[in-house]
Amino acid sequence: MRAEKKLLTGEYVARLNASPFFIVAGYQGLKVAHLNELRKRLISAGAEIHIVKNTVFQVAAKEAGVAELGGTLAGQIAVITGKKDIFVAAKVLKNFAAEFDKLKLKFGYLNNQRVEQATILAYADLPSLEVLRAKLLGLLNTPATMLAQVIKAKSEKTE
Numbered sequence: 001m002r003a004e005k006k007l008l009t010g011e012y013v014a015r016l017n018a019s020p021f022f023i024v025a026g027y028q029g030l031k032v033a034h035l036n037e038l039r040k041r042l043i044s045a046g047a048e049i050h051i052v053k054n055t056v057f058q059v060a061a062k063e064a065g066v067a068e069l070g071g072t073l074a075g076q077i078a079v080i081t082g083k084k085d086i087f088v089a090a091k092v093l094k095n096f097a098a099e100f101d102k103l104k105l106k107f108g109y110l111n112n113q114r115v116e117q118a119t120i121l122a123y124a125d126l127p128s129l130e131v132l133r134a135k136l137l138g139l140l141n142t143p144a145t146m147l148a149q150v151i152k153a154k155s156e157k158t159e
Helices: 003-018 032-044 054-063 086-099 117-125 129-158
Strands: 021-026 047-052 077-082 104-110 113-116
Touching: 003 047, 003 054, 003 077, 021 086, 032 047, 032 077, 032 086, 047 054, 047 086, 054 077, 077 086, 086 104, 086 117, 104 117, 113 117
Parallel strands: none
Antiparallel strands: 021 077, 021 104, 047 077, 104 113
């Protein structure tokens, strides 16, 4: 392998090891302006997109400890990685793919477990972590609120 490819492979291995997930998407037919727009949206979601050569990415994935990708890499691919959770990135990708139908989600890996396109789209439909936390807090807070209302009503009734 040439020195340039070794350098690129090492860079992708570092990205894959630093990210808890990656998503592979086909971008054939997507204009540069649209790709730049997707890049901006992903950056605001805590993720990044990189255009990768299939052979270089296969070697990098193997070196990073990801299972053999085999023949699943075909055509022009982009790899999305991130430091945060996969759900926010999946939501951005789903919304972008709905706007510009040239972007095709292929598959991904979450904690070294392969996830297919349908699973990634299901992740996109889940509420954000902040919304889930708020719902959980509301559920935990509801019994205490109900108890306080009952006590208040009882004390007003006896007066």
